[in-house]
Amino acid sequence: MSESIFQTLLAVVVSVGFCLLYFAGSNFVLDRIVALPFATRNRREAIRSNVQPWLFLAPALLLLGVYLVYPLFETFRLSFFDAIGQTFVGLANYVWVFKDDNFLITIRNNFMWLLVVPAVSTALGLVVAVLADRVWWGHVAKTLVFMPMAISFVGASVIWKFVFDFRGPDAEQIGLLNAIVTGMGFAPQAWVTLPFWNNFFLMAILIWIQTGFAMVILSAALRGVPNDTLEAARIDGASELQIFFAIMVPQVMSTILVVWTTITITVLKVFDIVMAMTGGQWDTSVLANLMYDWMFRGGGDYGRSSTLAMVLMLAVIPVMAFNIRRFRAEEAQR
Template structure:
């Protein structure tokens, strides 16, 4: 065995003068150069915002400048940090790469949250302090109570349950089919995911469209039932069932997401484990209950909590289909109405804080599950 030869490194200069001339100087450069670069990037974006050139040219320049500028900023910052001594390098590298993300998160999330909470303690115009009056409204008004019922009962329970249930069922079934058929089925079921909530609402408006019996029916459902000799129905006027009809749109959008994620988790189960269950005499339902479900439990929880977050913030489908009328009001739509139609900033801010508090526990639980899965793969 050949002895390894240590590479001699020149010792770092010592003393106060050397410290000031090397480490401290490099530290200042490492702070000010990225700051100056960031200011240059910011000024260019301000120029692009206020310029009179065509918008498509501005968009292209902004994309190229944004991507290239961020890349240059991080490359320069990393180079400057590498010039420091090992101690300062180890201390500053996390701040260089995580610092901008934390700064953006603070500026666009933490500060607006604080401002919203302060605004929720004032009246509609933000002049007079009203204390908790806006929160009392949020927990006592009929409109808000109806929105809580719809959000938690229809959207969160039924919507999440159907999205995850159908996704899991399809994932299990297509996993047993021919690969070509499996690919085609997954592509067709996942396709609605690329459609926005507003786009999906436009499509489903033509399904639920109501016209009196005897008129030409352009709605798919009423066209079918009138052809069978029944009366046409105002599907979006039938309280409280109209909430379920709106939930079906979300299920149509989210089933593909849950199917793809759960299908990937099912394929990760060792085939030897499934074969061992069959050899022991277990039928397919017992294998599903005792092997598949426990194996994908973490993924199943993650998918469920992700869709719950979506249902708590649901807005576009309700606003596009009914505007919150006919007993279909939801929390986010009440906030929209208070802010943009009633121009009541205090109530809108209070509803925003309540919605944030409702979402935070689910987000925290989702992050914990993600961390557990990450640690399991280490």
């Protein structure tokens, strides 16, 4: 334990020391350059203003290049090669992708996750944000709803394993869901093994986590709705449902889209929950799990796993492009 703490502190000290040394050294070199005799005052200022920002950005750009840009191009290259990454096979891996039954099941699962999780999480977050502001214990309710955000996906999966636990038809059930089912006189079920429906049980975990995120963001947005508008609507005889759908929702629609796209990106990258709950068995695999299986199980296949990674990246791009375009449109209106 003490050795781990020492190693962590040493890593922090070395990292901070390296950063300080880099910035001090780079500024020292820059000062020497601008002090050269041939440089006029205006030229010195031009050199400093043009070079100094890049000195500060250089470490970050280097890390992005090594850990993001290079892996992207290497993955794209490997998607055109065989399992060991040596023989060029052209588009064979991409042809295989759309003919593989497991991939088609995975795409179906991803599509269901994209339809259900962002919509339900955003809707529940909005409802909780509205209702919690109407009761005196609303802050407590918001805290309880937000708490799952502090739990990792794997930790949340472990918690929900106990909810869905199944001990056999004749054994005493400790799973919450089976305890409720047996208490109502029905037979217990191995919920995560039920084809098709097990996907929705896994989605419930991510909805449980992301509802708190949606609630916090939307609660802040709702506070920006003018009270005068709400009071005027009530005086005119509008019901609370009419006020909610005709006034509140339209005024926070941009925030709703932000929350929805953010959760959508999270869903596209979902891996931990499926891996911890089912390992991708019983037709619950998603793209990230299928990619992991082809890369790290059964000896590894560089070509097919890289192809799946590219498909996953291409699935994320439209959502990111939509989010960036909408953000720029909002900035142009300000």
